[in-house]
Amino acid sequence: MNKVTPFLMFQNRDAEEAMNFYTSLIEDSSITNIARYGANESGDEGTVMQATFMLKGQEFMCIDSNVKHQFDFTPSFSIFLTCDTEEELDLIYGKLSEGGQALMPLGDYGFSKKFGWLNDRFGVSWQLNLPN
The missing domain is CATH 3.30.720.100 (Signal recognition particle alu RNA binding heterodimer, srp9/1)
Incomplete structure (x- = not known):
């Protein structure tokens, strides 16, 4: 491989x-x-x-795709970003969420300082994390 x-x-x-x-x-x-x-x-x-x-x-x-399929992106596969600062996380989350859908709004979920999960306007799923 x-x-x-x-x-x-x-x-x-x-x-x-x-x-x-x-x-x-x-x-x-x-x-x-x-x-x-x-x-x-x-x-x-x-x-x-x-x-x-x-x-x-x-x-x-x-x-x-030149063929329209009966499926699209799904949140079960996401791009996970580990951010260095809260400002970076807030900026990227804000831009990605424009025209998209929040799955888990930015917040403290106990496993990190700040975390958010969303689908962007293209349907691609993203998780953004600010580690403890």
Whole structure:
């Protein structure tokens, strides 16, 4: 086995928008590769056929699915961020929650100083933690 990479399938042609959003929020992050569908290919021209991006050294892959599936993202798989400061946690949680849904609003749940869980506007689930 070479490596393990989380893979995100976007169904609303917003993979590139999501990557740009995530890499703008999290420092030391970048989009590393984007391959797009061309004319007369199986996906809509210009959408993401396959892309990779890094969030704080963790590689992710994503696509714009050219097939509308009966399933989407689920909170049972989430991206877990350990924040360094309360300010960082509040800022990222606030930005990710815009247009999204809080699953566990920011608070002290006993296992950390401050914790929050949400689905962002793309449907991707995030847990943000400020350790004790």
